[in-house]
Amino acid sequence: MMKSRRRATSFDVAALAGVSQSAVSRAFSPQSSIAADTRARVLDAARKLDYVPNRIASSLTTRRTNIVAVIVGDMANPFYVQALHCIGRSLQAQGRQVLLFTLDRDASADDVMRRVLQYQVDGVVLTSARLSMRMTGRSLDRGVPIVLFNRYIPGHDAACVRCDNVHGGGLIASALLAAGGRRFAMITGDPGATTSQDRVRGFVTHLAQAGVAPEDIAEACGHSTYEGAAAAALALFDRPRRDWPDALFCINDIMALGAMDVLRARLGIAIPDALQVAGFDDIPQAAHLSYRLTTVAQPVDAMVAEALALLHLDGPARHIERAIDRALPGHLVVRATLRPPGG
Amino acid sequence: MMKSRRRATSFDVAALAGVSQSAVSRAFSPQSSIAADTRARVLDAARKLDYVPNRIASSLTTRRTNIVAVIVGDMANPFYVQALHCIGRSLQAQGRQVLLFTLDRDASADDVMRRVLQYQVDGVVLTSARLSMRMTGRSLDRGVPIVLFNRYIPGHDAACVRCDNVHGGGLIASALLAAGGRRFAMITGDPGATTSQDRVRGFVTHLAQAGVAPEDIAEACGHSTYEGAAAAALALFDRPRRDWPDALFCINDIMALGAMDVLRARLGIAIPDALQVAGFDDIPQAAHLSYRLTTVAQPVDAMVAEALALLHLDGPARHIERAIDRALPGHLVVRATLRPPGG
DNA sequence: CCGCGCTTTGCATACGTATGCAGATTTTCA
DNA sequence: TGAAAATCTGCATACGTATGCAAAGCGCGG
Known part of the structure; x- marks a missing residue:
């Protein structure tokens, strides 16, 4: 036929x-x-x-496409994949769809934002650390709601939903202290990312209250990647054995995996006996039996729900949130990379 | 202002x-x-x-949205995330975007397809094993090009791009034999997925040629998930120790990780000394130092290029490919889960 | 039997852009 | 210099749907 x-x-x-x-x-x-x-x-x-209504045509008159742009900065980090998945599920349940924008290293903010705006999306969820400022500016100027997911811009008034990273950093510091950590080290992420900065701040501040001076905390930048963290870990241990750290905080899980792998395989360091490790995010791999990583779980579902709510996709009039900063608390997930307290 | x-x-x-x-x-x-x-x-x-052309409006007259639907069945499998990322990058380079559809367990094919068609996408890339037949049918009936990524439907004439899974299964069999495997086992994926069936077939056929009878190959279904594979692995080793397999083929990498983790952690099995393991896909985690998994790398970039080419997004007239089945060869990536041949 | 209010329907138009066609302008060549 | 060709521009209309408005149909109470 x-x-x-x-x-x-x-x-x-x-x-x-x-x-x-x-x-x-x-x-x-x-x-x-x-x-x-x-x-x-x-x-x-x-x-x-076999008629199917043409949503593209209808969006011309309704002025709604039911499409939300999601800009993912780092598809190599499972946390953002998880967030993307969650956003997609939630939107689909509302009859909306995700228009995906991945950001390459050399992508220009203006270029990406122009494409976002061309598609008349109903809202934008931005998970990229880089380029945030210019993108939010253009979006808001054109009346397109935008929400920063897990990052914020200090001088700017765009809406933002994030995990309370300062608090989370403190949770890790507290856990490492309780487990008997003495010589602390950190592997940090992208230096420009508030996510990294806040976790570091929470960690350092909490340690300071316990009498650990900030200058006694070793630090190396892992650039938020598995490979970067592996290199950073080796750098941290490039010193006499008696000065090796015994407690390592990686500001996200994917870097913790890289650090653990290289330290065990190359230097034969036993975890948690010789070194305690903690991460942040609670990505699926953190629970794998090869790692059993102690970490701070981000409340992804709640964060996504909050982020989408701030876009005000329902309701007739488009309302744009300004200067909103929601910080949801994460919680410590204790696994096997810390010694039991008092053990 | x-x-x-x-x-x-x-x-x-x-x-x-x-x-x-x-x-x-x-x-x-x-x-x-x-x-x-x-x-x-x-x-x-x-x-x-601050004018930006409205692509939604223009698509009304041009009859092109420059949007391609990508239907991802399993966001928990890094291989599909990798494919999605690659598809997104390629399309963006052509000035097109990905409209993302994630498929939940209980999602109805008709439901998803109706949404795809409502958005007047220029093409569809389908990576989901389940529901493929009904979806491709509706898409083709409406003149929307669709290409199955890494799966095909035997009775159907939709275009398909895949890795040569039979060949890949043979590569693994050959490698395990050369490394001295004697008692073989498999962890299979979704029983309905051609991907799994073909890899199994290639593996079994090749072993048969070497004199290993199919009925001597232990088998358990891991449902293509980390957790499922862990359970399947335990089932395979639930027998007297002298009957334990010494060569295990997991038909994808994510299951190999689950199997390795549980066998090492729960049963203390040494890899590769007591058990050799191989996977399929070459996901990023396969290279991690905790696993160093021997596997077959799928030529993702080439597969994506081929898949997008088959959609014929350029050119004025829409041409729909029929009965195309491109099988690209994968290549063996030897890492540390096999003993060196002759070692 | 009349008038009022409620529900249902069709008409007409708007949404923002692309493009065939014909007219206008410029260039080319003899 | 003139005519033909080439280039450029504007007019008008089409794409497929949503919705304000008014008309029509209906039920109900007085």
């Missing part, structure tokens, strides 16, 4: 059902004023013609 | 530049017939008004 070349439109359905095009439109919009039997007749005709 | 509430349209730009709306449209389309200085004047006015 050969289908007609042209796709059926609401006019075709209207003709078959013996109603006007308006009736077809109303039949497909739940809250419209239309008689039950008319709707049934229309849906029946639509089925016969 | 307060921006006007309404976004600037091509008419606004036209008025400011003193030209017609058509001229504005042409100024933004590279191959249009327009004088250089007119274009410059238009672009200048556009910049002043």
Whole structure:
């Protein structure tokens, strides 16, 4: 059976059902004023013609595309994949979809933002550390709601949802102290990312209260990647054995995996006996039996729900949040990379 | 400075530049017939008004959205994340975007496909094993090009790009034999997935040629997940120690990680000394020092390039490929989970 | 039987851009 | 210099749907 070349439109359905095009439109919009039997007749005709409403066309008049742009900075970090997955699920449950933008190293902010705006998205979720400022500016100027996911811009008034990273850093410091850590080290992420800065700050501040001077905490930058962290870990241990750290905080899990792997494989360091390790994020791999990483779990579901709520996708009038900064608390997940306290 | 509430349209730009709306449209389309200085004047006015062409509106007349739907069945498998990332990068380089559809366990094929069709996408890339048949049917009926990524449907004529899984299974069999494997075992994936079936077939066939009877190969289903594989691995070793397998093929890497983790942690099995393990896919984690997994690398970049080419997104007339089945060869990546041959 | 209110329907138009066509302008060549 | 060719521009319309408005149909109470 050969289908007609042209796709059926609401006019075709209207003709078959013996109603006007308006009736077809109303039949497909739940809250419209239309008689039950008319709707049934229309849906029946639509089925016969294999008609599917054209959302692109409808978005012209409704001024809503039901599309949300998600800009992912680092697809190599499972945490952001997890966040993307969660965002996609939530939006799909609302009848909306994700338009995905991945950001390459050399991507220009203006370039990405121009593409986002061309697609008339209803909102933007930005998970990229880099380029945030210029992108949020253009988005807000054009009346497109944007929410920063897990990062913020100090001088700027864009809405932001994040884990309380300072608090989380403190949780890690507290756990490492309780487990008997004495010589502390950190592997930090992208230096420009507030995520990294805040976790470091929470960690250092809490240690300071326990009498550990900041200058006694060894530090190396792992650039938020597995490989970068492996290199950083080796750098931290490039010193006499008696000065080796015995407690290491990696500001995210993916770096903790890199550090653990290289330290065990290259230097034969036993974890947690010779070195205690903690991460941040609670990515799926942190629970794997090769790592059993102690970490701070981010409340991803709640963060996503909050972020999408701040976009105000429902409701007739578009309201843009300003100067919102929601910090949700994470919680410590204790696994096997710390010694039991008092053990 | 307060921006006007309404976004600037091509008419606004036209008025400011003193030209017609058509001229504005042409100024933004590279191959249009327009004088250089007119274009410059238009672009200048556009910049002043912060005008961005509305791609949604333009797609109404061009009948192209420059959007490709990507349906991801399993976001928990890093291989598909990697594929998604690669697809996104390639499309963005062509000025197109990915509209992401994630498939939950309980998602209905009709439901997802209806949403795909509503958005008038220019093409569909389907990476989900389940539901493939009904989805491809509806897509093709409506003239939307669809390509199955790394799976195919035997009775169906949709285009398909995949790794040569039979060949890859043979590579693994060959490597395990050369490394001295004697008692073989497999952890299989989703029973309905051709990906799993083909890899198993290649593996079993190759072993048979070497004199290993299929019924001597132990088998358990890991359902393509880390956790499922861990359970399957324990089941395979739930027998007298002298009957334990010494060569294990997991039909994808994520399951190999699960199997290795549980066998080492729970049963204390040394890899590769007591057990040799191989996977398939070459996900990033396979290279991590905790695993150093021998596996078959899929040529993801080439597969994605081929898949997108089959959609025929360029060119004026939409041509739909039928009955295409491209199988690209993978290559063995030897790491530390096999003993060196002759060692 | 009349008038009021409620529901349902169709008409007309708007959304923002692309493009065929014809007219206008410039260039080319004899 | 003139005519033909080439280039550029604007007009008008189409793409597919949503919705304000008014008209029509209906039920109900007086």
